[in-house]
Amino acid sequence: MMSWGYGMGAGMWVSWIILTLVMVLVVLLVLRASEPRTPPGRSAGPRTAFEILAERYARGEITTDEYEERLSHLSS
Incomplete structure (x- = not known):
């Protein structure tokens, strides 16, 4: 049996990376x-x-008159 480091295989690292990307x-x-x-x-x-x-x-x-009056106040 081959070991890839601290007991985790390459597939485990890929799984963690994918899980992290999905959570983000x-x-x-x-x-x-x-x-x-x-x-x-x-x-x-x-x-x-x-x-x-x-x-x-x-x-x-x-009304139209009120609109025009208020519009003129805003424009000045």
């Missing part, structure tokens, strides 16, 4: 899955006042 891969996948998702076309950063105003106008929360 699982951790990376869990971390990636836990990141917040952003809709397409939006940045991951905070929304600007212009975006919030446009969304409120699109939902009908404010």
Whole structure:
């Protein structure tokens, strides 16, 4: 019987390396899955006042006059 060092054969070392790589891969996948998702076309950063105003106008929360007035305040 041939010995490969401290009682472990080459297959045992390969098994440990593969197991370690699989564990790292699982951790990376869990971390990636836990990141917040952003809709397409939006940045991951905070929304600007212009975006919030446009969304409120699109939902009908404010009238056209209110939208234009607030837009002019933001632009100045």
